[in-house]
Amino acid sequence: MRNEQLDKMIERASVLIEALPYMREFHGTTIVIKYGGAAMVREELKKCVIEDIVLLGYVGIRPVIVHGGGSEISELMKRLGIEPKFVAGQRITDKDTLEVVEMVLTGRINGEIVNLINQTGGKAVGLSGKDGGLIKAEKIECGAEVDADLGFVGKVKSLNVSVLEILDNAGYIPVISPIGVDCQGQTLNINADFVAAHIASELKAEKLIILTDVSGVLERPDDETTLISTIKTSEIPELIEKKVLAGGMIPKLKACMEAVKGNTKKAHIIDGRIPHSLLLELFTDKGIGTQIVSD
Amino acid sequence: MRNEQLDKMIERASVLIEALPYMREFHGTTIVIKYGGAAMVREELKKCVIEDIVLLGYVGIRPVIVHGGGSEISELMKRLGIEPKFVAGQRITDKDTLEVVEMVLTGRINGEIVNLINQTGGKAVGLSGKDGGLIKAEKIECGAEVDADLGFVGKVKSLNVSVLEILDNAGYIPVISPIGVDCQGQTLNINADFVAAHIASELKAEKLIILTDVSGVLERPDDETTLISTIKTSEIPELIEKKVLAGGMIPKLKACMEAVKGNTKKAHIIDGRIPHSLLLELFTDKGIGTQIVSD
Amino acid sequence: MRNEQLDKMIERASVLIEALPYMREFHGTTIVIKYGGAAMVREELKKCVIEDIVLLGYVGIRPVIVHGGGSEISELMKRLGIEPKFVAGQRITDKDTLEVVEMVLTGRINGEIVNLINQTGGKAVGLSGKDGGLIKAEKIECGAEVDADLGFVGKVKSLNVSVLEILDNAGYIPVISPIGVDCQGQTLNINADFVAAHIASELKAEKLIILTDVSGVLERPDDETTLISTIKTSEIPELIEKKVLAGGMIPKLKACMEAVKGNTKKAHIIDGRIPHSLLLELFTDKGIGTQIVSD
Amino acid sequence: MRNEQLDKMIERASVLIEALPYMREFHGTTIVIKYGGAAMVREELKKCVIEDIVLLGYVGIRPVIVHGGGSEISELMKRLGIEPKFVAGQRITDKDTLEVVEMVLTGRINGEIVNLINQTGGKAVGLSGKDGGLIKAEKIECGAEVDADLGFVGKVKSLNVSVLEILDNAGYIPVISPIGVDCQGQTLNINADFVAAHIASELKAEKLIILTDVSGVLERPDDETTLISTIKTSEIPELIEKKVLAGGMIPKLKACMEAVKGNTKKAHIIDGRIPHSLLLELFTDKGIGTQIVSD
């Protein structure tokens, strides 16, 4: 082996070693990852996220994945001639829509993520909120959040995480579709950010990490230099009231607030468009994006 | 309580007691059930099958469900403008079809069964062959079985049942979609009867039970009085060659033969149109339908 | 199979299914059964009780049996020329009597119950209060309960249920003779109802069920129509003071009160003369006999 | 403390230390003890045997006790007016006799031993062959051993020692009555030496020790100086044929032979009239009595 080759290899080994303090810090902890946006669509990003998740598993961290599904749902609906309708950013979910939502989330996206993790050397098992009674939900009443009947849209009422714990203890990475069931057995479509937040609290996660398509929480949505690095949960209500935040950011911030007010140590809203954003957040000093911490 | 009421109740208690010898016999054993046909379509039959499965779980039997999905797949294909094509009874599965197959099986039917079991008091978890690397498959080569390229249709190459055992030990009933993955990570559509047969062998099941829409193996398909109660595996090749059997019965018989030649004790082809056919098979002396036994 | 035969079988299967909600409710709970009276004497009733117990074991309920022994003790005493003496319904137990009591309870009745359970397909182990130090007792002082020295008659002072838990976890049904030992090692004869009540509390039983030879607590002992379905523990002292209850019922009611004031969820005094009375109590909506509940 | 007192105490400590090599040798092994004869009758011997057993438990040896019951059975029979009958030293056991046998063995002697062990600081649980299906027996056919119908007398057909293992793992000393059950559920009286031998084999015991009322196997029964220290199993048939042995010794020797030909390492016939004979056998170099070893 020529020397320069060797030097390069030694340098690479050093990079691995630099990750040691973080491995130590996060060893044995649970990290709940809300997977969505560009990182779930663009092939090269998808590859990076999956690799990151598998690596976390190998270094003794317990990743739990909750995924969304936006664009693919609307696409299939169009092919089936069902017109997607939204009120205040929320999908109105009638019976036909619900069927499509579940088929796309559980029958396509979930399986794809599971398969990619397995092909990359991890061990994943896909779950929806139906499996093992994981997510007990209740319908969002008409007028409770928006001034309309959202249809079969629910919120988390309680979780039964024992199936997660069983899989986790056996070394499987759970991949979860945000589908819940109410007490009558009715399937409900739930916002994935909040499902992730609830699961993070229930599992006493070290971190909730939400992958988005922006660089974090921006004071002025169109100006990337206004990124807020750290937000305390007590500052969130005021921040929302100011009405300066991008619309889509508000439920994400609320989910983070819930998680951190629960049993999650920290929440992060990070830029899923950056390759290996998960590793950058976990394995570097400064981290990336916006972190939400308790007071 | 009036006496006649009491007498009726006592009689009902006696019926429970009559099941005792069967409970004893099957306690702790695994029963793999291929769930399909009318029993998966007609609401009142569906209810019965689910109740039977939950009851088995309560009396210490370990049911494992493998389901099919026929008619719903074709239906969604039609809505999407994809024309179902079959060669010798097998679905030709191109990329679009495969997507539909997976969405319907994993995203709709599987979740529905899981949900029904949970609502009826059991604890179920849905899996496809992707989960935990359960089903490693390989494409059926063009010409191997039929004189055509079936597309993304595979057969079981090997199983990794550890995820089943983990769930089973924790009291969960696994519900499995017959979807496999080949070594390149390609999803493949597999015949559910054979998936059930392989799983039964791998789990050293007491029984493989295939629910069908006929009363069993009939010597003359149009004459129910020609039901064969017991077939030895050695008799099956000749029976098939005679070409008297109904077409759909042949792969089922082959699957049963594989299961019994493997580590399954007995296989049964029973009439899923009879309410509580599972209990009748397991908890009565004579059983129902056709049983396949080793020589 | 002829159709009417099949219909009958389906109907029987339905009866099993009707027990599902109760199996779910009581799954994994402990039911302490005080076994005595006619149900321990008449062969056909004995058979029913044993079958019921075995069935409970198979459906995931943990039965614990405490038995009495009345008539057989007196019978052997007579054969040995010892005259049974009673004060206020309690047996005066001198040294010779004690020997007979222990031989009959532990050496005859206990073994018979254990054997019957095993022959019926269950797994039972017989214990007296000596085994594993199960029942620490103390002598009832002269005058404490009745105005006489009862001899070697004791009451439960403390329990060491670890032997029960070990057997229970291994799937054995414990069958217990109401014999205790005091701190000097002296064997003492104890009322079986109270032993059952103490064990039910210690094991945090779902139910204590006392099998008797009456239909329950009757407001007028000679009028079966005056059955009280439900009694709150707070009502018991008054009920006893009224002096309308049958004599033998009072200690049973007190035992039930102790159990329910302890950690037992509910207590039941039921009619052991009804075949399968245990199943009727557990697996029907209305139950039978009298239930004692906390306020 | 005065010096001579101290010196005495130091000497006593040295005695404990001398037992160390034996503790090491037998640590974790199972010793099956057939308890009977004078050691079960004379109070001061009884105390010694019980103390020895408890000590064995404390130093990490796993004692299993099988007891007989001879004289007490005949005594109760006489009190009940049943005349004991023997053929060739074996008790003819009719239905009434069987009842007495079981009551005395299981209801009196067994409980007494259990109680004494517990009072001495051990933890014992009494079992008969009924408990947990421990001893499956079969009737000795008329003429098979003696030229008469012995009645309800059986021999061991098979053992189910799982209940022993469960208790043993939890630190309980099992005390076993030699009562078995045949496949019809019929109780049978069995020779305790053979029960002990079978259990020793099944548990792969280090030793079977039979306590007797003689100093061991004597070549001339009336001459204690003819004690045989060691007998190989191959020498036993000849020794029996010579017809010089005391009558009662023959079945004991046969039992030892069966044990050693099975999975027991060694068998010992020792003099239970010597105080602490068990400790002397186990914790001294020369041991006492006669040892039976494999060839």
Added chain:
Amino acid sequence: MRNEQLDKMIERASVLIEALPYMREFHGTTIVIKYGGAAMVREELKKCVIEDIVLLGYVGIRPVIVHGGGSEISELMKRLGIEPKFVAGQRITDKDTLEVVEMVLTGRINGEIVNLINQTGGKAVGLSGKDGGLIKAEKIECGAEVDADLGFVGKVKSLNVSVLEILDNAGYIPVISPIGVDCQGQTLNINADFVAAHIASELKAEKLIILTDVSGVLERPDDETTLISTIKTSEIPELIEKKVLAGGMIPKLKACMEAVKGNTKKAHIIDGRIPHSLLLELFTDKGIGTQIVSD
């Protein structure tokens, strides 16, 4: 065997039996032994201590050994030309001295004790405070205890006893060198009495036993008749202030006080020059030396 020989053996067996009540009392408890002084130097005493420790292990007690090393350290220092220096009885430990201390304690004495235990039939593992991060220490600041810089001398800051528990559960006897590590990774020399006291508290030991070269705490150090049998922790400060105690006794008393104020039940300062002093303390009624008890 001649009778007098037998009588002697029976007497010896009785001595073993006399230890039974103590075996019962201490079964399963942890006894922390500070091993030092003459008992670690004189061969015949060493043999006795090791035998005692091994015996404790065999009778179900969990011994934990902490050893000192005084004279051997000074000896090696002299051979290396390093002059031992002491201030107020404490060794001034510069870098060279520390190296010697660690080599002698961990590299010679610890291994010797471990080896002796193993040769005597026990199972020991040697540890220093470095192993598994067992002893986190901090440097004793200049002037904190004596008016000088003691150098690399520390005190226990915290313990991580999980490595002890793991070894203990597997039946190993831990033998511990009193070496600690501070938060910068600096090795520190620590007083073995205090290490033993901290470990006793952390393990909730039944007893801390300190082996010394005096008969216990003497009111007048030169008069053995002034031995104090029992001291309450509340009496210790006054006793120290009186300035009548031997100098070396004061830190030992303080260590005992800390242990008993922590989670140790009792502490004992005993005379290691008496053979089998450990057994005498544990297995006789009066014990030996001085016991320190809580108020």
Added chain:
Amino acid sequence: MRNEQLDKMIERASVLIEALPYMREFHGTTIVIKYGGAAMVREELKKCVIEDIVLLGYVGIRPVIVHGGGSEISELMKRLGIEPKFVAGQRITDKDTLEVVEMVLTGRINGEIVNLINQTGGKAVGLSGKDGGLIKAEKIECGAEVDADLGFVGKVKSLNVSVLEILDNAGYIPVISPIGVDCQGQTLNINADFVAAHIASELKAEKLIILTDVSGVLERPDDETTLISTIKTSEIPELIEKKVLAGGMIPKLKACMEAVKGNTKKAHIIDGRIPHSLLLELFTDKGIGTQIVSD
């Protein structure tokens, strides 16, 4: 964060990801590392080796360290006025030398390695062959290997690795001094390469890696370009006979041969002077140094 900074971080993350296939390959396997030479002397190399070991632990590999001690032993001997003597490269070990060897190995070097691993975030426990009876050795007889009495020098006779397994299962990294004990309890000095080889075989290690001060096995010791990448065990005898190898390499090759002929999958002789040589060997395609494989 500026873009170029981010790009650099992303690149670093990619390096971690490149290690994924190796993590997968070696996950859960045991790697025995013989640690010695420059890598144990030069501070910056020492740091790298320790970091590598800790990293292996974090990514689910089970490292076991066996260390040597050459130069430090001779150094202390000189300070103590003992002259080191060697015959054919082997240290003649008299009583005084043995004492020094043990003190340096177990009392200095072992503790230092353990401490460094702990400070770097790992969990290590130091052991010598005495601990838990790990290494049973026997003296090398005079003339057996060299024509002289080597004194207290031994070879491995058998291993008792249960203490390793217990520590390993609890996540501790064992660090082992090559000290053994013979059947009389005599301490013996053993060649560390062979200790490592035996342990690797006994633990069924994936790899034995010997860190040396050369780049591997060189056909001409003075020419680094003659490095042999792969040697089959069958080629080793011939290679040794050729007498071209460097003297110190021969025992290392023999040790590797023993390991691979035993249960070790592969052995490696690598250049410990290269920083992070362990990671380079394990986590790159080509590996470094010489690998010894079975035929």
